[in-house]
Amino acid sequence: MxxxxxxxxxxxxxxxxxxxxxxxxxxxxxxxxxxxxxxxxxxxxxxxxxxxxxxxxxxxHPVLNRALKKQIKKMSHVMFGGITHPPAIALCRQLIELTPKKLDCVFLSDSGSVAIEVAIKMLIQYWQSLGQKRKQFLTIRNGYHGDTFAAMSISDPDNSIHQIYNNLLPNNLFADAPVSSFHKKWQKSDLISFKKIIEENSLKIAGVILEPIVQGVGGMNFYHPAYLKKIKKLCDNYSIPIIFDEIATGFGRTGRLFAFEHAGVIPDILCLGKAITGGTITLAATLTSRHIADTISISQAGCFMHGPTYMANPLACAVANANIKILKTNKxxxxxxxxxxxxxxxxxxxxxxxxxxxxxxxxxxxxxxxxxxxxxxxxxxxxxxxxxxxxxxxxxxxxxxxxxxxxxxxxxxxxxxxxxxxxxxxxx
Structure with a gap:
C-alpha cells in the first residue's frame, strides 16, 4: 500500500x-x-x-471459490420478494437437515446482528398475534448479541461496548451470569437470579435469549451445560420461547456442530451467521418452529414484517451450500x-x-x-x-x-x- x-x-x-x-x-x-x-x-x-x-x-478454499465462480456466471443477486432461487432453496434444505426437527422455517438475512433483530421481531409479533403486548426480553449479564439497536438492548448494559447507548435502548431484564464453568462442577446457586426474574415477570417476557455455552465479546466465558438445560426447563414451564444466538459458535467451533448440543436442548429460535459461508460473504439465518411461524402469519399484519434488500443473496447462499457440504464430511x-x-x-x-x-x-x-x-x-x-x-x-x-x-x-x-x-x- x-x-x-x-x-x-x-x-x-x-x-x-x-x-x-x-x-x-x-x-x-x-x-x-x-x-x-x-x-x-x-x-x-x-x-x-x-x-x-x-x-x-x-x-x-478451492471448493468455496468454485461455488462463487459458478454462481456469479448465473446471477450475483436478485430480490427475494416475490422471487425465489435454487441456491436459497438448497441452503434452507441443508439448514433444516442440520438442525433439530422442530426448527423447520428459515428466514435468511444479511448479517448476524440482523438475524438477532429478526428473532426479536418474530417474538414481539408472535405475542401480538396472541393478543398480548409483550416487549421485554430476559437474558444474562456478560452477553453480546450485536451492534444494531435491539441486539444492543439485550447485550450487557453495564459491562459492554454499548454502555453509552443505555438511555436510548429498550429496557430489558438481566439475570446474573452463571459462574459454574464448563469443565467444573455445576452450582445450583447459578440459577437463583434467573429463576427469580422469570417468576416475577413471566407475563411480561416475550422471550429469553442466550449465547449457548460460550459468551463471546462479553467476556469469553464458557458456562456449564447444566445451566442451559435448567434455563430451557424454566422457559418451558412458563411457555416462554427461547432464542439461541449461535452466530459465533455455530458450525463446529465448540466441538459440537452447535453449542446447544452440549446441553441436549433445543431452542425455539436459532440465529446463525459468521461461519455459515466459510468467511467469504456476509449471510445469516434465523430458524424457528412451524408453531411460531404460523402464529405470526395469522397476526393483524398477516405476515412477518421484515425484508432486507440483500436477504438470500444467491452468491452467499451458493457458497454457504458449499461450506456445509465441506462440514458434512465431518473432518x-x-x-x-x-x-x-x-x-x-x-x-x-x-x-x-x-x-x-x-x-x-x-x-x-x-x-x-x-x-x-x-x-x-x-x-x-x-x-x-x-x-x-x-x-x-x-x-x-x-x-x-x-x-x-x-x-x-x-x-x-x-x-x-x-x-x-x-x-x-x-x-x-
Whole structure:
C-alpha cells in the first residue's frame, strides 16, 4: 500500500471500534491463502482470529471459490420478494437437515446482528398475534448479541461496548451470569437470579435469549451445560420461547456442530451467521418452529414484517451450500478436537504466569484472561512483528483459528501469546 493510501485510510476511513482523531494503525492485507494473511510488505502472518470466527476453512478454499465462480456466471443477486432461487432453496434444505426437527422455517438475512433483530421481531409479533403486548426480553449479564439497536438492548448494559447507548435502548431484564464453568462442577446457586426474574415477570417476557455455552465479546466465558438445560426447563414451564444466538459458535467451533448440543436442548429460535459461508460473504439465518411461524402469519399484519434488500443473496447462499457440504464430511470434528488438545497443552500452563488470571479452552477457542488491560496498539504490533494476527480485547487475549491450521502453525500462535503475557510493556 502506498504512503498516500495509508494516509488516506488514516484520515478518512472509519474502522470498527476506532477513533477518527487518534485511530490505531491498520495493517494492509493484499491477499490471503490457507491460514495466512499477506501484508503489503509481503510478510505472511498466521490468522488466529479466522476473520472474527468466520473463515473456518481458511482463505481461498478451492471448493468455496468454485461455488462463487459458478454462481456469479448465473446471477450475483436478485430480490427475494416475490422471487425465489435454487441456491436459497438448497441452503434452507441443508439448514433444516442440520438442525433439530422442530426448527423447520428459515428466514435468511444479511448479517448476524440482523438475524438477532429478526428473532426479536418474530417474538414481539408472535405475542401480538396472541393478543398480548409483550416487549421485554430476559437474558444474562456478560452477553453480546450485536451492534444494531435491539441486539444492543439485550447485550450487557453495564459491562459492554454499548454502555453509552443505555438511555436510548429498550429496557430489558438481566439475570446474573452463571459462574459454574464448563469443565467444573455445576452450582445450583447459578440459577437463583434467573429463576427469580422469570417468576416475577413471566407475563411480561416475550422471550429469553442466550449465547449457548460460550459468551463471546462479553467476556469469553464458557458456562456449564447444566445451566442451559435448567434455563430451557424454566422457559418451558412458563411457555416462554427461547432464542439461541449461535452466530459465533455455530458450525463446529465448540466441538459440537452447535453449542446447544452440549446441553441436549433445543431452542425455539436459532440465529446463525459468521461461519455459515466459510468467511467469504456476509449471510445469516434465523430458524424457528412451524408453531411460531404460523402464529405470526395469522397476526393483524398477516405476515412477518421484515425484508432486507440483500436477504438470500444467491452468491452467499451458493457458497454457504458449499461450506456445509465441506462440514458434512465431518473432518471438522477431528480438526477441532486436535486443536482443543493442542490449545490445552500449550495455553493452560500459562495460568502460572504473573499477568494471567485464568485460561480457558473449549473446542477451537483458546482464551487467556490477564490481570491488566492490553495495550491494543503495542500488542497488535508485537503480534504482527512475530508473524501472527491476534486482536486482543480489554484483558483478553483469545484465538479462534481456522480448523485447517497445522500443528506447527498453531504452535506459532500459542508461542507468541506466551511471549506476550510475559511482556509487561504490552499491558496498560
Amino acid at each position: 502506498s504512503q498516500s493510501d495509508t494516509l488516506f485510510d488514516y484520515k478518512h476511513i472509519w474502522h470498527p471500534y476506532s477513533s477518527m482523531i487518534n485511530p490505531i494503525p491498520c495493517y494492509s492485507v493484499v491477499s490471503a491463502k490457507g491460514v495466512y494473511l499477506k501484508l503489503t510488505n509481503k510478510k505472511n502472518i498466521i490468522d488466529g482470529m479466522s476473520s472474527w470466527w468466520s473463515a473456518i476453512h481458511g482463505y481461498n 471438522w470434528k477431528i480438526q477441532v478436537s486436535n486443536i482443543e488438545k493442542q490449545l490445552s497443552k500449550n495455553l493452560l500452563p500459562l495460568i502460572h504466569y504473573p499477568y494471567v488470571v485464568d485460561v480457558r479452552v473449549l473446542g477451537a477457542i483458546g482464551v487467556v484472561e490477564c490481570s491488566h488491560l492490553a495495550n491494543v496498539f503495542l500488542m497488535q504490533k508485537f503480534f504482527v512483528e512475530n508473524g501472527v494476527w491476534i486482536r486482543p480485547f480489554k484483558k483478553l487475549i483469545y484465538i479462534v483459528p481456522p480448523y485447517t491450521i497445522s500443528v506447527a502453525q498453531l504452535n506459532k500462535l500459542t508461542n507468541v501469546i506466551t511471549q506476550a503475557v510475559n511482556n509487561r510493556s504490552l499491558f496498560i
